[in-house]
Amino acid sequence: MNQIINIIKALQGENSTNEKVAILKANKDNELLKKILYYTYNPYMKYKITEKSLDKMQIDDVIIKGIYIGDIFNLMDELNKNNINDYLRGRVQMFLQGKDKKLQDFYKMMLLKDLRCNISAKTINKVWKGLIPQFNVMLASKYWDSMDRVEGKEFIVTTKLDGSRMVAWKESGIFKAFTRQGQEVLGLAEIEEDFINIPDNIVLDGEILLRNDNDLESKDLYRATMKEVRKDGEKHSLIFNVFDILPLNEFQEGKSKLSCKDRKKILHNLLNGKDLKHIIEVKPLYVGKDTNKIIELLDNAITNGEEGVMVNLSDAVYECKRTKTILKVKKFNEADVKVIDMTEGTGKNKGKLGMITVQFEHKGKLWTTGIGSGFSDNERELYWNQPDILLNKIVTVGYFEISSNANGGYGFRFGTWKSIIRDDKDEISMY
Protein backbone atom coordinates (compact mmCIF):
# COMPACT_ATOMS: atom_id res chain seq x y z
CA MET A 1 0.00 0.00 0.00
CA ASN A 2 2.95 2.31 0.65
CA GLN A 3 4.04 1.92 -2.95
CA ILE A 4 0.57 2.99 -4.11
CA ILE A 5 0.63 6.05 -1.89
CA ASN A 6 3.93 7.02 -3.50
CA ILE A 7 2.46 6.67 -6.98
CA ILE A 8 -0.48 8.88 -6.03
CA LYS A 9 1.94 11.39 -4.50
CA ALA A 10 3.83 11.46 -7.78
CA LEU A 11 0.55 12.17 -9.58
CA GLN A 12 -0.27 14.95 -7.13
CA GLY A 13 3.11 16.55 -7.77
CA GLU A 14 2.73 16.52 -11.52
CA ASN A 15 0.74 19.19 -13.36
CA SER A 16 1.01 17.77 -16.85
CA THR A 17 -1.77 15.32 -17.66
CA ASN A 18 0.43 13.64 -20.27
CA GLU A 19 2.94 12.97 -17.50
CA LYS A 20 0.18 11.64 -15.25
CA VAL A 21 -0.78 9.21 -17.99
CA ALA A 22 2.88 8.21 -18.31
CA ILE A 23 3.11 7.54 -14.57
CA LEU A 24 -0.01 5.38 -14.68
CA LYS A 25 1.26 3.57 -17.80
CA ALA A 26 4.51 2.74 -16.04
CA ASN A 27 2.40 1.04 -13.38
CA LYS A 28 -0.06 -0.59 -15.73
CA ASP A 29 0.64 -4.08 -14.35
CA ASN A 30 0.07 -3.01 -10.76
CA GLU A 31 -3.16 -4.84 -9.98
CA LEU A 32 -3.58 -3.22 -6.58
CA LEU A 33 -3.35 0.27 -8.09
CA LYS A 34 -5.88 -0.71 -10.74
CA LYS A 35 -8.26 -2.04 -8.10
CA ILE A 36 -7.90 1.11 -6.00
CA LEU A 37 -8.65 3.34 -8.99
CA TYR A 38 -11.63 1.17 -9.91
CA TYR A 39 -13.11 1.32 -6.42
CA THR A 40 -12.41 5.04 -6.07
CA TYR A 41 -13.61 6.34 -9.41
CA ASN A 42 -16.41 3.96 -10.43
CA PRO A 43 -19.45 6.26 -10.48
CA TYR A 44 -21.77 3.37 -9.77
CA MET A 45 -20.13 2.50 -6.45
CA LYS A 46 -21.30 4.80 -3.69
CA TYR A 47 -19.99 4.90 -0.15
CA LYS A 48 -22.28 7.61 1.29
CA ILE A 49 -19.40 9.22 3.16
CA THR A 50 -18.63 12.94 2.98
CA GLU A 51 -15.82 15.01 4.41
CA LYS A 52 -18.21 16.42 6.97
CA SER A 53 -19.32 13.02 8.22
CA LEU A 54 -15.70 11.83 8.35
CA ASP A 55 -14.71 14.86 10.42
CA LYS A 56 -17.51 14.13 12.84
CA MET A 57 -16.11 10.65 13.40
CA GLN A 58 -12.90 11.97 15.03
CA ILE A 59 -11.25 8.61 14.70
CA ASP A 60 -8.64 8.85 17.43
CA ASP A 61 -10.82 10.52 20.05
CA VAL A 62 -13.43 7.82 20.17
CA ILE A 63 -12.08 4.33 20.41
CA ILE A 64 -14.65 1.92 19.05
CA LYS A 65 -14.68 -1.50 20.62
CA GLY A 66 -13.93 -4.17 18.10
CA ILE A 67 -11.68 -4.84 15.15
CA TYR A 68 -12.75 -4.62 11.54
CA ILE A 69 -12.14 -7.97 9.89
CA GLY A 70 -11.31 -7.33 6.27
CA ASP A 71 -9.59 -4.86 3.97
CA ILE A 72 -10.62 -1.49 2.49
CA PHE A 73 -12.36 -3.22 -0.41
CA ASN A 74 -14.52 -5.27 1.97
CA LEU A 75 -15.47 -2.05 3.72
CA MET A 76 -16.25 -0.27 0.47
CA ASP A 77 -18.35 -3.19 -0.76
CA GLU A 78 -20.27 -3.12 2.51
CA LEU A 79 -20.93 0.62 2.21
CA ASN A 80 -21.82 0.35 -1.45
CA LYS A 81 -24.36 -2.42 -0.94
CA ASN A 82 -26.21 -0.92 2.02
CA ASN A 83 -27.93 2.26 3.06
CA ILE A 84 -25.71 4.34 5.32
CA ASN A 85 -26.44 4.35 9.05
CA ASP A 86 -24.62 4.83 12.33
CA TYR A 87 -23.72 1.15 12.49
CA LEU A 88 -21.86 1.43 9.18
CA ARG A 89 -20.27 4.73 10.21
CA GLY A 90 -19.04 2.87 13.26
CA ARG A 91 -17.62 0.18 10.98
CA VAL A 92 -15.67 2.88 9.12
CA GLN A 93 -14.23 4.14 12.42
CA MET A 94 -13.42 0.61 13.42
CA PHE A 95 -11.54 0.14 10.16
CA LEU A 96 -9.60 3.39 10.39
CA GLN A 97 -8.65 3.35 14.05
CA GLY A 98 -5.14 2.31 14.92
CA LYS A 99 -3.83 2.82 11.40
CA ASP A 100 -1.11 5.43 10.94
CA LYS A 101 -2.12 8.89 9.76
CA LYS A 102 -0.73 8.50 6.24
CA LEU A 103 -2.72 5.34 5.65
CA GLN A 104 -5.84 6.78 7.31
CA ASP A 105 -5.74 9.81 5.04
CA PHE A 106 -5.34 7.63 1.98
CA TYR A 107 -8.28 5.40 2.91
CA LYS A 108 -10.36 8.51 3.61
CA MET A 109 -9.63 9.84 0.12
CA MET A 110 -10.72 6.50 -1.33
CA LEU A 111 -13.98 6.61 0.60
CA LEU A 112 -14.55 10.20 -0.57
CA LYS A 113 -13.97 8.98 -4.16
CA ASP A 114 -11.22 11.52 -4.82
CA LEU A 115 -7.47 10.89 -4.58
CA ARG A 116 -6.93 14.67 -5.01
CA CYS A 117 -4.50 14.31 -7.88
CA ASN A 118 -6.55 15.90 -10.66
CA ILE A 119 -7.37 12.72 -12.49
CA SER A 120 -10.73 11.25 -13.28
CA ALA A 121 -12.32 8.41 -15.26
CA LYS A 122 -11.22 9.84 -18.61
CA THR A 123 -7.54 9.96 -17.72
CA ILE A 124 -7.59 6.54 -16.05
CA ASN A 125 -9.31 4.99 -19.05
CA LYS A 126 -6.52 6.27 -21.32
CA VAL A 127 -4.30 3.73 -19.58
CA TRP A 128 -6.78 0.96 -18.77
CA LYS A 129 -9.35 1.15 -21.54
CA GLY A 130 -12.86 0.72 -20.16
CA LEU A 131 -11.76 0.23 -16.54
CA ILE A 132 -14.02 2.98 -15.18
CA PRO A 133 -17.56 2.75 -16.58
CA GLN A 134 -18.62 5.95 -18.29
CA PHE A 135 -21.89 7.05 -19.77
CA ASN A 136 -22.00 10.01 -22.10
CA VAL A 137 -24.71 11.69 -24.11
CA MET A 138 -24.46 14.60 -26.51
CA LEU A 139 -24.41 17.94 -24.65
CA ALA A 140 -24.92 21.44 -26.00
CA SER A 141 -22.75 24.53 -25.66
CA LYS A 142 -23.96 28.07 -25.10
CA TYR A 143 -25.15 29.95 -28.15
CA TRP A 144 -23.91 33.33 -26.86
CA ASP A 145 -20.33 32.01 -26.65
CA SER A 146 -20.31 30.37 -30.08
CA MET A 147 -22.65 32.38 -32.29
CA ASP A 148 -20.13 32.32 -35.15
CA ARG A 149 -20.58 28.55 -35.43
CA VAL A 150 -23.92 28.90 -37.19
CA GLU A 151 -23.08 31.81 -39.53
CA GLY A 152 -23.70 30.79 -43.12
CA LYS A 153 -24.64 27.26 -42.19
CA GLU A 154 -28.00 25.54 -42.25
CA PHE A 155 -29.43 24.81 -38.84
CA ILE A 156 -32.56 23.42 -37.21
CA VAL A 157 -34.22 25.25 -34.32
CA THR A 158 -36.25 23.30 -31.74
CA THR A 159 -37.85 24.18 -28.41
CA LYS A 160 -35.62 23.74 -25.34
CA LEU A 161 -37.56 21.71 -22.82
CA ASP A 162 -36.85 22.06 -19.09
CA GLY A 163 -37.20 18.53 -17.82
CA SER A 164 -34.96 15.53 -17.18
CA ARG A 165 -32.67 14.17 -19.91
CA MET A 166 -33.22 10.55 -20.86
CA VAL A 167 -31.94 8.09 -23.44
CA ALA A 168 -33.89 4.87 -23.98
CA TRP A 169 -33.79 1.80 -26.20
CA LYS A 170 -34.78 -1.85 -26.46
CA GLU A 171 -32.20 -4.60 -26.43
CA SER A 172 -33.49 -8.14 -27.22
CA GLY A 173 -36.92 -6.76 -26.54
CA ILE A 174 -35.96 -5.42 -23.10
CA PHE A 175 -36.63 -1.71 -22.47
CA LYS A 176 -33.84 0.30 -20.85
CA ALA A 177 -33.70 4.00 -19.95
CA PHE A 178 -30.89 6.10 -18.48
CA THR A 179 -30.36 9.62 -17.20
CA ARG A 180 -27.59 11.89 -18.45
CA GLN A 181 -25.28 10.48 -15.80
CA GLY A 182 -26.01 6.87 -16.64
CA GLN A 183 -28.42 6.17 -13.78
CA GLU A 184 -31.04 3.66 -14.87
CA VAL A 185 -34.59 5.04 -14.82
CA LEU A 186 -37.12 2.49 -13.56
CA GLY A 187 -40.89 2.51 -13.30
CA LEU A 188 -41.60 3.80 -16.81
CA ALA A 189 -44.26 1.25 -17.81
CA GLU A 190 -46.26 3.87 -19.70
CA ILE A 191 -43.35 4.85 -21.93
CA GLU A 192 -42.26 1.22 -22.24
CA GLU A 193 -45.68 0.39 -23.65
CA ASP A 194 -45.13 2.85 -26.49
CA PHE A 195 -41.81 1.16 -27.25
CA ILE A 196 -43.74 -1.74 -28.82
CA ASN A 197 -43.60 0.51 -31.88
CA ILE A 198 -39.84 1.06 -31.67
CA PRO A 199 -37.46 -1.58 -33.07
CA ASP A 200 -34.63 -3.11 -31.04
CA ASN A 201 -31.22 -1.39 -30.85
CA ILE A 202 -32.48 2.07 -31.70
CA VAL A 203 -31.58 4.79 -29.18
CA LEU A 204 -34.07 7.58 -28.62
CA ASP A 205 -32.66 10.67 -26.94
CA GLY A 206 -34.91 13.28 -25.38
CA GLU A 207 -36.32 14.98 -22.32
CA ILE A 208 -38.96 13.59 -20.00
CA LEU A 209 -41.52 16.03 -18.66
CA LEU A 210 -44.72 15.61 -16.76
CA ARG A 211 -47.78 15.91 -19.02
CA ASN A 212 -48.90 19.50 -18.53
CA ASP A 213 -52.50 18.76 -17.53
CA ASN A 214 -52.72 21.75 -15.23
CA ASP A 215 -51.24 24.23 -17.70
CA LEU A 216 -48.30 25.02 -15.43
CA GLU A 217 -45.60 27.57 -16.24
CA SER A 218 -42.26 26.10 -17.33
CA LYS A 219 -40.58 26.41 -13.89
CA ASP A 220 -43.52 24.89 -12.04
CA LEU A 221 -43.76 22.08 -14.56
CA TYR A 222 -40.03 21.47 -14.06
CA ARG A 223 -40.54 21.09 -10.30
CA ALA A 224 -43.53 18.83 -10.74
CA THR A 225 -41.54 16.76 -13.24
CA MET A 226 -38.64 16.34 -10.81
CA LYS A 227 -41.00 15.18 -8.08
CA GLU A 228 -42.25 12.41 -10.35
CA VAL A 229 -38.87 11.52 -11.85
CA ARG A 230 -37.06 11.30 -8.53
CA LYS A 231 -39.55 9.10 -6.70
CA ASP A 232 -39.36 5.34 -6.43
CA GLY A 233 -41.94 2.97 -7.84
CA GLU A 234 -44.15 3.37 -10.87
CA LYS A 235 -43.98 6.82 -12.46
CA HIS A 236 -47.06 8.27 -14.10
CA SER A 237 -47.96 10.85 -16.75
CA LEU A 238 -44.39 11.35 -17.90
CA ILE A 239 -43.96 12.19 -21.57
CA PHE A 240 -40.77 11.31 -23.42
CA ASN A 241 -40.10 14.25 -25.77
CA VAL A 242 -37.64 12.81 -28.29
CA PHE A 243 -35.28 15.01 -30.28
CA ASP A 244 -32.69 12.54 -31.56
CA ILE A 245 -32.23 9.00 -32.77
CA LEU A 246 -29.30 6.73 -33.64
CA PRO A 247 -28.39 3.03 -33.73
CA LEU A 248 -27.34 1.54 -30.37
CA ASN A 249 -23.90 0.44 -31.63
CA GLU A 250 -23.12 3.97 -32.84
CA PHE A 251 -24.27 5.41 -29.48
CA GLN A 252 -21.99 2.96 -27.66
CA GLU A 253 -19.08 3.85 -29.92
CA GLY A 254 -19.75 7.52 -29.23
CA LYS A 255 -20.52 8.80 -32.74
CA SER A 256 -23.29 8.54 -35.30
CA LYS A 257 -22.89 8.13 -39.03
CA LEU A 258 -25.89 10.20 -40.08
CA SER A 259 -26.26 13.97 -39.93
CA CYS A 260 -28.67 15.77 -37.66
CA LYS A 261 -31.01 16.52 -40.53
CA ASP A 262 -31.14 12.87 -41.61
CA ARG A 263 -31.61 11.67 -38.05
CA LYS A 264 -34.50 14.07 -37.47
CA LYS A 265 -36.09 12.82 -40.70
CA ILE A 266 -35.80 9.20 -39.56
CA LEU A 267 -37.19 10.13 -36.15
CA HIS A 268 -40.17 11.84 -37.75
CA ASN A 269 -40.90 8.87 -40.00
CA LEU A 270 -40.63 6.46 -37.08
CA LEU A 271 -42.97 8.31 -34.75
CA ASN A 272 -45.35 9.92 -37.21
CA GLY A 273 -48.77 8.33 -37.56
CA LYS A 274 -48.20 5.86 -34.72
CA ASP A 275 -50.62 5.86 -31.82
CA LEU A 276 -48.14 6.88 -29.11
CA LYS A 277 -49.44 8.14 -25.79
CA HIS A 278 -46.21 8.87 -23.93
CA ILE A 279 -43.64 9.50 -26.64
CA ILE A 280 -43.72 12.61 -28.77
CA GLU A 281 -41.39 14.10 -31.35
CA VAL A 282 -39.75 17.47 -30.63
CA LYS A 283 -40.57 19.08 -33.97
CA PRO A 284 -38.32 21.55 -35.82
CA LEU A 285 -39.56 25.15 -35.54
CA TYR A 286 -37.31 26.40 -38.32
CA VAL A 287 -34.83 24.96 -40.83
CA GLY A 288 -32.57 27.39 -42.71
CA LYS A 289 -29.66 29.82 -42.47
CA ASP A 290 -31.31 32.99 -41.16
CA THR A 291 -29.86 33.71 -37.71
CA ASN A 292 -32.47 36.41 -37.08
CA LYS A 293 -34.90 33.54 -36.73
CA ILE A 294 -33.04 32.32 -33.66
CA ILE A 295 -33.71 35.50 -31.69
CA GLU A 296 -37.29 35.65 -32.96
CA LEU A 297 -37.96 32.08 -31.84
CA LEU A 298 -36.20 32.68 -28.51
CA ASP A 299 -38.49 35.63 -27.86
CA ASN A 300 -41.50 33.51 -28.79
CA ALA A 301 -40.33 30.79 -26.44
CA ILE A 302 -39.94 33.21 -23.54
CA THR A 303 -43.35 34.73 -24.23
CA ASN A 304 -44.78 31.22 -24.13
CA GLY A 305 -43.13 30.61 -20.77
CA GLU A 306 -40.62 28.14 -22.23
CA GLU A 307 -36.95 27.78 -21.27
CA GLY A 308 -35.49 28.76 -24.65
CA VAL A 309 -34.51 27.15 -27.95
CA MET A 310 -31.86 24.77 -29.28
CA VAL A 311 -29.91 25.38 -32.48
CA ASN A 312 -28.74 22.19 -34.20
CA LEU A 313 -26.31 22.33 -37.14
CA SER A 314 -27.96 20.34 -39.94
CA ASP A 315 -24.90 18.42 -41.08
CA ALA A 316 -23.52 17.54 -37.63
CA VAL A 317 -23.26 13.96 -36.45
CA TYR A 318 -24.29 12.82 -32.96
CA GLU A 319 -21.31 12.74 -30.60
CA CYS A 320 -21.42 11.54 -27.00
CA LYS A 321 -19.74 14.62 -25.49
CA ARG A 322 -20.21 18.37 -25.17
CA THR A 323 -20.15 19.87 -28.65
CA LYS A 324 -20.58 23.18 -30.42
CA THR A 325 -22.76 21.66 -33.12
CA ILE A 326 -25.73 21.96 -30.76
CA LEU A 327 -26.23 25.29 -29.05
CA LYS A 328 -28.64 26.20 -26.28
CA VAL A 329 -30.17 29.67 -26.35
CA LYS A 330 -31.49 30.93 -23.03
CA LYS A 331 -32.11 34.33 -21.56
CA PHE A 332 -30.55 35.21 -18.23
CA ASN A 333 -31.76 37.89 -15.82
CA GLU A 334 -29.91 40.26 -13.55
CA ALA A 335 -30.75 41.72 -10.16
CA ASP A 336 -29.19 44.11 -7.66
CA VAL A 337 -28.96 42.26 -4.37
CA LYS A 338 -27.39 42.85 -0.96
CA VAL A 339 -24.47 40.74 0.30
CA ILE A 340 -25.29 39.70 3.86
CA ASP A 341 -22.91 36.80 4.49
CA MET A 342 -19.86 34.96 3.18
CA THR A 343 -18.95 31.29 3.44
CA GLU A 344 -15.52 29.70 3.17
CA GLY A 345 -14.93 27.32 0.29
CA THR A 346 -13.79 23.70 0.31
CA GLY A 347 -11.02 21.79 -1.45
CA LYS A 348 -8.95 24.17 -3.51
CA ASN A 349 -11.06 27.05 -2.16
CA LYS A 350 -10.20 26.35 1.48
CA GLY A 351 -9.11 29.60 3.05
CA LYS A 352 -10.87 31.50 0.28
CA LEU A 353 -14.42 32.57 -0.49
CA GLY A 354 -16.81 29.74 -1.37
CA MET A 355 -20.04 31.64 -1.79
CA ILE A 356 -21.82 34.80 -0.78
CA THR A 357 -25.32 34.89 0.66
CA VAL A 358 -27.42 37.66 -0.80
CA GLN A 359 -30.78 39.20 -0.02
CA PHE A 360 -33.32 39.84 -2.79
CA GLU A 361 -36.92 40.90 -3.04
CA HIS A 362 -39.73 38.80 -4.45
CA LYS A 363 -43.50 39.15 -4.07
CA GLY A 364 -43.05 42.01 -1.62
CA LYS A 365 -40.83 40.06 0.75
CA LEU A 366 -37.11 39.61 1.35
CA TRP A 367 -35.44 36.24 0.72
CA THR A 368 -31.86 34.97 0.72
CA THR A 369 -29.99 32.82 -1.75
CA GLY A 370 -26.39 31.71 -2.27
CA ILE A 371 -24.15 32.74 -5.16
CA GLY A 372 -20.99 30.68 -5.60
CA SER A 373 -20.32 30.40 -9.32
CA GLY A 374 -18.43 32.99 -11.36
CA PHE A 375 -15.73 34.13 -8.92
CA SER A 376 -12.13 34.03 -10.14
CA ASP A 377 -9.45 32.60 -7.86
CA ASN A 378 -8.16 36.12 -7.21
CA GLU A 379 -11.60 37.38 -6.24
CA ARG A 380 -12.12 34.44 -3.89
CA GLU A 381 -8.88 35.26 -2.12
CA LEU A 382 -9.40 39.04 -2.04
CA TYR A 383 -12.99 38.98 -0.76
CA TRP A 384 -12.24 36.36 1.88
CA ASN A 385 -9.29 38.37 3.21
CA GLN A 386 -11.09 41.71 2.97
CA PRO A 387 -14.77 40.91 3.51
CA ASP A 388 -15.74 44.56 3.88
CA ILE A 389 -15.30 45.02 0.14
CA LEU A 390 -18.47 42.97 -0.29
CA LEU A 391 -20.35 42.77 3.02
CA ASN A 392 -23.54 44.87 3.09
CA LYS A 393 -22.85 46.10 -0.44
CA ILE A 394 -25.25 46.03 -3.37
CA VAL A 395 -23.99 43.81 -6.17
CA THR A 396 -25.41 42.88 -9.57
CA VAL A 397 -25.73 39.13 -10.09
CA GLY A 398 -27.14 36.97 -12.89
CA TYR A 399 -29.72 34.22 -12.60
CA PHE A 400 -31.93 32.13 -14.87
CA GLU A 401 -35.17 32.27 -12.88
CA ILE A 402 -36.53 32.63 -9.38
CA SER A 403 -37.17 29.13 -8.13
CA SER A 404 -39.73 28.20 -5.50
CA ASN A 405 -39.39 25.35 -3.06
CA ALA A 406 -41.66 23.05 -1.07
CA ASN A 407 -41.42 25.29 2.02
CA GLY A 408 -42.87 28.31 0.25
CA GLY A 409 -39.48 29.96 -0.11
CA TYR A 410 -37.68 31.34 -3.13
CA GLY A 411 -34.14 31.27 -4.50
CA PHE A 412 -32.10 32.01 -7.63
CA ARG A 413 -31.72 29.13 -10.07
CA PHE A 414 -28.26 29.26 -11.69
CA GLY A 415 -27.20 32.37 -9.85
CA THR A 416 -23.78 33.70 -10.90
CA TRP A 417 -21.33 36.37 -9.80
CA LYS A 418 -20.79 39.08 -12.42
CA SER A 419 -17.98 41.07 -10.73
CA ILE A 420 -20.24 44.13 -10.40
CA ILE A 421 -20.23 46.03 -7.08
CA ARG A 422 -22.71 48.91 -7.10
CA ASP A 423 -21.07 51.66 -5.09
CA ASP A 424 -23.63 54.07 -6.58
CA LYS A 425 -26.65 52.64 -4.79
CA ASP A 426 -27.79 50.94 -1.62
CA GLU A 427 -31.18 49.61 -2.58
CA ILE A 428 -32.10 46.08 -3.63
CA SER A 429 -33.86 45.94 -6.98
CA MET A 430 -35.01 43.36 -9.52
CA TYR A 431 -35.23 44.22 -13.16
Next chain:
DNA sequence: CAAACACTCTGGGGTTCAAAC
Protein backbone atom coordinates in the same frame (compact mmCIF):
# COMPACT_ATOMS: atom_id res chain seq x y z
C1' DC B 1 1.94 30.94 -31.75
C1' DA B 2 -2.84 31.83 -30.90
C1' DA B 3 -7.14 29.58 -30.73
C1' DA B 4 -9.83 25.76 -29.79
C1' DC B 5 -10.42 21.72 -27.25
C1' DA B 6 -10.23 18.54 -23.26
C1' DC B 7 -10.46 17.76 -18.63
C1' DT B 8 -10.99 18.73 -13.74
C1' DC B 9 -12.64 21.38 -10.03
C1' DT B 10 -15.90 24.23 -7.27
C1' DG B 11 -20.08 26.63 -6.61
C1' DG B 12 -25.78 27.06 -6.56
C1' DG B 13 -31.48 25.48 -5.87
C1' DG B 14 -34.49 21.79 -5.26
C1' DT B 15 -36.28 17.01 -4.73
C1' DT B 16 -36.57 12.19 -2.70
C1' DC B 17 -35.48 8.54 0.53
C1' DA B 18 -33.78 6.56 4.77
C1' DA B 19 -31.96 7.23 9.19
C1' DA B 20 -31.74 9.85 13.27
C1' DC B 21 -33.83 12.65 16.59
Next chain:
DNA sequence: GTTTGAACCCCAGAATGTTTG
Protein backbone atom coordinates in the same frame (compact mmCIF):
# COMPACT_ATOMS: atom_id res chain seq x y z
C1' DG C 1 -43.75 14.03 13.24
C1' DT C 2 -39.57 16.67 11.98
C1' DT C 3 -34.78 17.22 10.79
C1' DT C 4 -30.56 15.78 8.58
C1' DG C 5 -27.45 13.55 5.27
C1' DA C 6 -26.61 11.64 0.81
C1' DA C 7 -27.56 11.18 -3.97
C1' DC C 8 -28.85 13.25 -8.19
C1' DC C 9 -31.89 16.13 -11.22
C1' DC C 10 -31.17 20.93 -13.24
C1' DC C 11 -26.79 23.28 -14.04
C1' DA C 12 -22.68 27.96 -14.49
C1' DG C 13 -18.13 29.14 -14.64
C1' DA C 14 -12.85 29.20 -13.88
C1' DA C 15 -8.33 27.25 -14.56
C1' DT C 16 -4.96 24.86 -16.97
C1' DG C 17 -2.72 21.55 -19.91
C1' DT C 18 -2.98 19.65 -24.80
C1' DT C 19 -3.92 19.68 -29.52
C1' DT C 20 -4.91 21.98 -33.78
C1' DG C 21 -4.63 25.11 -37.58
